[in-house]
Amino acid sequence: METLVMGAVAYDAKVVTIWDGFKQWFAANGLAFDYVLYSNYERQVEALLAGHVQVAWNSPLAWARAHRMAKARGLDVVPVAMRDTDCDLTSVVVVNASSGIEDVAGLAGRRVAVGAVDSPQATLIPLSYLRSEGLEAGRDFDVSHHQVGVGKHGDHIGGERDAARALVAGTVDAACMIDGNHLLFSAEGTLPPGSTRIIGQTPTYDHCNFTAAATAPAALVEQFRSLLLGMSYDDPEVRPLLDLEGLKAWRVGRVTGYAQLEAAVDESGFYDQEGHVAAVDYRP
Amino acid sequence: MSPPSITDLDDLGLDQGGHLLLHRAVSRAAPGQVVEVRGRAPQLRVHLAAWCRSEGHDVEMAEGPGPVAGWIRPGRATGARWHGAERSGPELAERAPTRWGLAARGATVEAGGVEFPFPLNDRAVVWTDAAPAIYRQAAAAQWDPATAVDWSAPVELDDDVEAAVIQVMTYLVENENAALAVPARFLGRIHPHFREVVAVLAVQVADEARHVEVFTRRAELRGRPLGLSTVGGQASLLTLLEEPDFAVAHFLLSVLGEGTFLHLLSFLERHAPDPVTARVCHLALADEARHVAFGMAHLAAVLEADAGLRPRLAAAIHERHDALAQTAGLNREVFDALVVLAAGSWAPAALAEGFRRVQELSAEMDEGRRRRLVKLGYHPEEAAALSSLHTRNFM
Numbered sequence: 001m002e003t004l005v006m007g008a009v010a011y012d013a014k015v016v017t018i019w020d021g022f023k024q025w026f027a028a029n030g031l032a033f034d035y036v037l038y039s040n041y042e043r044q045v046e047a048l049l050a051g052h053v054q055v056a057w058n059s060p061l062a063w064a065r066a067h068r069m070a071k072a073r074g075l076d077v078v079p080v081a082m083r084d085t086d087c088d089l090t091s092v093v094v095v096n097a098s099s100g101i102e103d104v105a106g107l108a109g110r111r112v113a114v115g116a117v118d119s120p121q122a123t124l125i126p127l128s129y130l131r132s133e134g135l136e137a138g139r140d141f142d143v144s145h146h147q148v149g150v151g152k153h154g155d156h157i158g159g160e161r162d163a164a165r166a167l168v169a170g171t172v173d174a175a176c177m178i179d180g181n182h183l184l185f186s187a188e189g190t191l192p193p194g195s196t197r198i199i200g201q202t203p204t205y206d207h208c209n210f211t212a213a214a215t216a217p218a219a220l221v222e223q224f225r226s227l228l229l230g231m232s233y234d235d236p237e238v239r240p241l242l243d244l245e246g247l248k249a250w251r252v253g254r255v256t257g258y259a260q261l262e263a264a265v266d267e268s269g270f271y272d273q274e275g276h277v278a279a280v281d282y283r284p
Numbered sequence: 285m286s287p288p289s290i291t292d293l294d295d296l297g298l299d300q301g302g303h304l305l306l307h308r309a310v311s312r313a314a315p316g317q318v319v320e321v322r323g324r325a326p327q328l329r330v331h332l333a334a335w336c337r338s339e340g341h342d343v344e345m346a347e348g349p350g351p352v353a354g355w356i357r358p359g360r361a362t363g364a365r366w367h368g369a370e371r372s373g374p375e376l377a378e379r380a381p382t383r384w385g386l387a388a389r390g391a392t393v394e395a396g397g398v399e400f401p402f403p404l405n406d407r408a409v410v411w412t413d414a415a416p417a418i419y420r421q422a423a424a425a426q427w428d429p430a431t432a433v434d435w436s437a438p439v440e441l442d443d444d445v446e447a448a449v450i451q452v453m454t455y456l457v458e459n460e461n462a463a464l465a466v467p468a469r470f471l472g473r474i475h476p477h478f479r480e481v482v483a484v485l486a487v488q489v490a491d492e493a494r495h496v497e498v499f500t501r502r503a504e505l506r507g508r509p510l511g512l513s514t515v516g517g518q519a520s521l522l523t524l525l526e527e528p529d530f531a532v533a534h535f536l537l538s539v540l541g542e543g544t545f546l547h548l549l550s551f552l553e554r555h556a557p558d559p560v561t562a563r564v565c566h567l568a569l570a571d572e573a574r575h576v577a578f579g580m581a582h583l584a585a586v587l588e589a590d591a592g593l594r595p596r597l598a599a600a601i602h603e604r605h606d607a608l609a610q611t612a613g614l615n616r617e618v619f620d621a622l623v624v625l626a627a628g629s630w631a632p633a634a635l636a637e638g639f640r641r642v643q644e645l646s647a648e649m650d651e652g653r654r655r656r657l658v659k660l661g662y663h664p665e666e667a668a669a670l671s672s673l674h675t676r677n678f679m
Contacts, residue, residue, distance in 0.1 A: 084359075085337055092330060180334035182327070186299030193300050198327055233340070233361035236368055236396025248340025248361035 003032040004220040006210070007044040007053035010037040011155035014244060021241045031223050040151030040284035041118075042277060045069065048077070054216035055080065055224065059153035059208055060261050061120045061270070066211050069275030079209035079253025080221060081228045085246055086207035087257065090179045091126045093200035094191075096167060101174070104133045104200040110173035111142045113163035117282055118270070119154025120261050121207070122146075122163060126176035128264035129202040144172050151284025157181065164190050174199070206257025225252075286317040288355060293323030298331040306332075310341065310358045319356040328353045368395035372477065380405045380477035389477050404530055405475035408589035414581035415480035422487040422574055429498050432567055439505055439558040446506060448624035449561055452552065453503035454511035455618045456568075457496050459545070459679040462521040463575075464492035466537045470530050484578050491571040498564040505560060516611035517618070520677035523604050531586050531593060532600045538579025540601070541679040542572050543656050547649045548678055555626040555641065576656075583660055594661060598670055605673040649678070 008019055019035040026033035036053055038044040041062040048056040049069050058066060063079065070077045093112070095101045101110070107130070115122025123145070127137045137143045146163045149156030160177045164185045167175040177185070182198065185191040210228075212221045228250040231238045242248065265271050270279045277284075291309040296302040302325065309319045321332055329345055332353050336343035340359035346352040372380070373390035385400040387393045404410050441449065467485040474482050503510050524541065527533040549569040556562035587593055619642070624630070627638025650671050657667035 084340055088333075088337065090330070090333070178334075179330050180338055183299055183331045183334050186297070186327075187303075193297065198330055201330060233364040234367045236394070239365065239396055246338075248359055 001032045002217060002220060003034050004055060004217070004224055005053045006033065006035045007038055007047055007056040008035055009041055009044055009057070009059075009152055009155065010039060011149060011152040018241065018244045021244070025238065025241065026224075026227060029227055031220070031227055033224070041065075041153045042151060042284045045275075048211065048213055049073070049075070051213065051215060054213060055221065056211045057208065058211040059120065059155060060206060060258055061118060061124070061153045061265070063209055063211055063258060064262055064265050065271050065275045065277075068271055068273060070214070072274035076214040077211050078214070079255055080212045080225045081250045081253050082206065082209040083245065083247035084249045084251055086209065087251060087254075088204040089121065089207055090204055091121050091129070091176055091202045092179050092182050092198045093126060093130070093174055093176055094164075094167060094182060094196045095174045095199055096170075097195055097197045099173060099197075101199060104130060104135060106199070107135055107141050107174055109141065111144055111171075112137075113144045113146060113166045113172040113175040115145070115154050115159030115163055115176070116147050116150050116152075116156075117145055117279065118150060118152075118284070119159055120205075120264070121178045122154055122160045122176050124264040124268060124270065125202055125205060125260050128260060128267055129200065131267060133200070150282070161185065161190055167196065168192070203260060204257065205260045206254065209253045286314045288318040288320040289313055290320045290322065292351075293321065293325065293328065295324045297325035297327060298335050299327070300325075302328075303335060306335065306356070310339075310356060310362055313358050313362075317358075319358065321353045321356060322351045323353055324351070332356075365394060366392070369393060370395070376407055376411065377477060378407050380407075380475040382475070384475075384477060386476055389479060400475075402473060402475040404470065404473045405477070407478070409530060409586065410474050410478050410481050410582075412481070412578070412581040412585040414578065414585075415478075415484055418574060418578045418581070419480050419483045419487065422484060422491075425570065425574070426487075426490075427494070427567055429494050429501070433498060433501075433560060433563050435501070435505070435560065437559040437563075439560055441557050442629065444630055445557050445624060445628065446508065447511075448621035449557065450503045450508055451511035451617055451621035452625055453499045453561075454513065455517070455615075455621075456499045457503070457510075458513055458517060459521065459541075459677075460492050460495040460499065460568075462524050462679060463537060463542060464489055464496065466524055466527075466533055467492075469525070470533065473530075481582075488571075488575055488578070491575070495564075495568045495571065498567065502560050502564050511621075512615070512617050514615035514617070516608075517615055517677050519611045520608055520675045521679060523607055523675075524679070527600070529596075529600075531583065532597060534579050535583055535597050536600060536604065537679075538575050539583055539656055539660070540653060540674055542575050542579065543652055544649045544674065544678045545572055546576060547645060547652055551622075551641070551645045551648075552625070555628075555638075557625060557628050580656060580659065587661060597660075598662070598666065601670050601673050604675065608675055608677075 008015055023033050041059050044056050045062050045066045047053050048066055066077045093104060117123060135141055146159040148158035148162060160181050163175040166172045186193050231250060233239055233242055233248050272278045289309055291305050293302045293305055313319055333343055336356055340361040342357040343354050345354040369392050371392050372384045372387050382399045382402050382405060383397050384393050385397055468489050471485050476482055524537055527536060549565045549572060553562050553565040622642050623638040626641040627634040653671040653674055654667045657670055658664055
């Protein structure tokens with residue numbers, strides 16, 4: 001029986017629990033499935049294009065690189081599926097409520113905390129958003145990176161949390177994070193409730209997807225997608241896996257939510273058009 | 285289609301507990317019904333979108349200023365966690381599923397949980413209706429070793445008599461260690477659904493720990509070293525610890541062993557040469573009487589459900605006797621110490637009286653065992669035969 005091999009990035013120890021669980025569930029449902037763990041998304045994308053794995057559980061930035069690399073080689077990659085929680089996210093720019101900064105224009109000459117250099121949600125997209133508002137990082141304001149889990153494309157929440165802590169500590173004037181993490185950090189007390197104000201919000205964008213190489217066996221990929229879409233939160237066997245992976249339902253993959261990140265990658269020169277890593281001082 | 289239900293958060297933010305109101309509104313919405321969310325918290329709209337995403341709900345955000353933040357269309361996963369959930373009581377289950385795990389009896393248990401290693405999960409194997417009352421008595425009868433005994437009471441004995449007391453205390457500690465270990469071994473294997481049984485055994489373990497403490501403290505009261513521990517005595521106790529079957533182990537320990545100990549402790553209290561020895565034996569006796577009562581109630585219930593157990597219990601007595609046939613049984617040092625303790629001195633006449641009293645004790649123990657065996661449904665002749673096979677080590 002042919003086996004579908006998927007790559008995933010080990011951003012946390014629970015990744016083993018998650019994919020071991022999925023492997024067993026897929027096997028019980030007739031799909032021979034295995035997974036390979038990578039320490040960073042760059043290695044995973046290269047492995048996908050080299051055919052070492054047929055599907056990759058990709059961050060949005062890894063998707064951006066995969067399709068650039070594929071295109072440069074005359075190949076194609078497709079988004080197979082994504083979580084309901086990967087759709088229509090926004091990032092927010094947050095200041096201390098008492099700071100007197102009323103809007104993003106007020107960040108001129110200030111210091112803005114972001115996540116790791118490769119975080120789409122806490123660095124690349126928010127900085128692109130500020131650029132669209134007329135503020136260029138390094139020129140109009142200083143950037144304070146919080147380099148946790150570099151190479152893991154911001155999957156590790158630590159960078160965003162450190163940015164939030166820097167805001168509370170007063171070492172920065174603003175911090176960037178996903179909308180949901182602003183809610184989380186406020187609820188958990190990292191940001192004292194009511195102590196911060198949102199002065200900017202990006203348009204909606206999408207997050208992770210399962211990226212399949214065009215060379216992947218189509219029938220297996222289709223079976224994989226079909227099984228994912230059939231997973232129901234009602235099913236007590238499946239529910240713990242969905243809880244661990246942070247979703248209620250899988251959705252068909254789409255490419256419509258990545259334009260902001262593509263623009264951010266181009267503007268910042270993170271990757272070139274062929275998918276080479278061009279970012280300076282990025283050491284995954 | 286129902287009109288939207290309206291939830292007004294006022295100025296409560298979702299980062300300040302407002303999610304509770306949303307959860308309640310969504311869980312109460314009729315199928316297909318939309319929840320309109322109103323509120324004035326400054327970050328409500330940003331948080332509402334994020335919250336709905338994480339909860340699997342669709343949301344349409346309101347545009348422009350105004351009290352309405354958006355409309356939630358509850359997702360399919362709403363309430364799905366409790367599909368297939370089971371209520372684990374409040375009445376007792378005939379067999380408590382291991383998937384109920386540690387849940388409180390009567391709790392609603394989510395489906396899909398892990399299986400817990402509670403092999404003793406049959407009501408017929410573990411339960412007795414007497415358990416709740418015995419637990420209440422046990423909880424009410426707890427005593428503090430520091431204050432329940434007057435450790436400063438005068439203990440002025442001849443050295444030889446003191447040595448006899450120390451030897452008996454040493455022997456008691458050894459036996460109480462066994463009486464602690466046996467229920468402890470089963471405690472973690474009994475399904476918590478039968479919580480009163482678990483509770484009785486837990487208190488029993490704690491009782492034995494206290495007995496070990498007070499007997500040790502009495503032995504050390506005058507600064508002398510503890511007495512002797514023999515191979516034969518320990519071999520007898522090992523057979524108790526190694527018994528894998530709950531009913532058989534409970535029978536051998538509580539009905540026969542602790543049952544026999546009731547007479548021993550009563551004897552020691554009666555003939556104790558000093559008030560501290562009398563008191564610690566008195567306190568232990570009250571606890572042991574409860575342990576025996578629980579053992580009898582449990583065995584009676586188990587035998588009622590499974591009459592085939594009666595010959596198995598009898599066979600266990602035979603097996604234990606055979607296993608111990610090559611050992612010395614009660615060590616001579618303990619037997620002699622009991623005589624001296626009951627005599628109170630080494631005068632020949634006193635020793636004769638002490639010896640007679642120990643012989644009487646032995647007969648009382650046999651009588652007590654036979655009575656309990658008959659109560660559990662054994663024919664008097666069989667009970668007499670079985671009693672005679674009981675370990676010479678008493679426990």
